[in-house]
Amino acid sequence: MIETNVSRHHQTFLQVIQSYYQLTKPRIIPLLLITTAGSMWIAAKGEVDPLLLLVTLTGGTLAAASAQTINCIYDRDIDYDMDRTRHRPMPSGKVQPRDALIFAIALAVMSFTLLAVFANLLAASLAFSGIVFYILVYTHWLKRHSTQNIVIGGAAGAIPALVGWAAVTGTLSWAAWLIFAIVFLWTPPHFWALALMIKDDYAKVGIPMLPVIEGTTVTVKQIWYYTLITVAATLLLVYPLHASGVVYAAVAVSLGILFIHKSWRLLRNPEDRTVARDLFLYSISYMMLLCLGMVVDSLPITHHLISAAINLIA
Numbered sequence: 001m002i003e004t005n006v007s008r009h010h011q012t013f014l015q016v017i018q019s020y021y022q023l024t025k026p027r028i029i030p031l032l033l034i035t036t037a038g039s040m041w042i043a044a045k046g047e048v049d050p051l052l053l054l055v056t057l058t059g060g061t062l063a064a065a066s067a068q069t070i071n072c073i074y075d076r077d078i079d080y081d082m083d084r085t086r087h088r089p090m091p092s093g094k095v096q097p098r099d100a101l102i103f104a105i106a107l108a109v110m111s112f113t114l115l116a117v118f119a120n121l122l123a124a125s126l127a128f129s130g131i132v133f134y135i136l137v138y139t140h141w142l143k144r145h146s147t148q149n150i151v152i153g154g155a156a157g158a159i160p161a162l163v164g165w166a167a168v169t170g171t172l173s174w175a176a177w178l179i180f181a182i183v184f185l186w187t188p189p190h191f192w193a194l195a196l197m198i199k200d201d202y203a204k205v206g207i208p209m210l211p212v213i214e215g216t217t218v219t220v221k222q223i224w225y226y227t228l229i230t231v232a233a234t235l236l237l238v239y240p241l242h243a244s245g246v247v248y249a250a251v252a253v254s255l256g257i258l259f260i261h262k263s264w265r266l267l268r269n270p271e272d273r274t275v276a277r278d279l280f281l282y283s284i285s286y287m288m289l290l291c292l293g294m295v296v297d298s299l300p301i302t303h304h305l306i307s308a309a310i311n312l313i314a
């Protein structure tokens with residue numbers, strides 16, 4: 001295991017704060033929150049209580065930060081061996097495992113308390129189960145042992161959508177599970193496109209990511225199937241669930257066509273890393289804009305504008 005090779009005495013207070021911030025893998029959290037927000041807006045039929053929104057997004061941030069911090073502690077050995085992750089606070093010795101664990105527990109406790117007190121127990125429990133699932137099922141059990149690690153483990157990343165719905169309604173519905181399924185199905189194209197680019201890194205440390213074990217051809221085929229199913233799933237929100245309307249439908253179809261196009265290009269050019277990179281970057285914009293589409297579609301003003309347009313035409 002890796003121990004400190006950077007003396008903490010040499011770090012300024014600001015550098016210490018920065019190290020703890022980096023432990024939470026902060027660049028991923030905004031998209032997790034956007035899926036939470038999309039779910040909240042549909043659940044609240046366009047009228048979300050701003051205080052509840054603030055509480056839920058803060059609780060979600062704390063939970064995701066806790067999960068990522070524990071992941072950083074657990075994976076510090078392999079993170080040290082990979083070029084991409086060597087600079088992280090744990091392998092570079094900027095934070096000690098014990099301190100990071102205390103930080104992660106504090107984040108988890110704050111998340112649970114905030115959500116339980118100001119949202120509800122279901123939202124709090126779901127966020128907590130996200131932490132447990134990500135650590136036990138993904139990080140501990142699957143990441144180092146199965147090519148399906150990110151498929152099954154990806155469920156953790158889809159939990160924030162359930163948290164959002166639960167925070168608004170205190171329960172879960174078909175639409176909530178569908179948004180969960182959309183994020184779940186989107187994760188393999190999102191991650192495997194990236195894994196195609198960095199598979200040598202994962203191979204070096206013996207992580208059985210699909211491109212490492214099964215090769216590029218199998219991976220791009222899997223990406224292709226998951227892309228098709230993801231796009232199909234996004235449309236179920238319009239029909240048969242009727243949870244979203246025409247604005248969302250237009251957004252989902254347009255974004256979906258582009259997603260399929262980019263995934264098809266990768267299927268045709270499996271060895272081209274630029275194409276894989278393009279799909280990975282697009283996957284992020286795709287999820288962001290899709291959720292934005294959910295929000296805009298649910299707003300009362302959107303409904304008024306559509307009614308006005310229909311009246312004008314009729």
Ligand code: HEM
Pocket residue numbers: 027028029031032035084138149150151153154155156157158183187190191194284287
């Ligand atoms: C098990 C599931 C997932 C795995 C294994 C995974 C893995 C990764 C990895 C390795 C990166 C590169 C980050 C880096 O270089 O440090 C990344 C980037 C990213 N992921 Fe995922 N991801 C997963 C699910 C998700 C989910 C559910 C979301 C949000 C809904 C998400 C959002 C992002 C974003 C926004 C980035 C870009 C961060 C940046 O700008 O550097 N990921 N992902």
Ligand SMILES: CC(C)=CCC/C(C)=C/CC/C(C)=C/COP(=O)(O)OP(=O)(O)O
Pocket residue numbers: 028063064067068071075085126127128130131134143156157158159160163
């Ligand atoms: C509700 C709740 C708490 C949800 C948390 C879910 C969560 C933290 C999802 C993020 C998934 C993710 C970015 C994995 C990175 O994989 P990795 O750590 O294997 O990547 P690496 O190779 O960069 O270390």
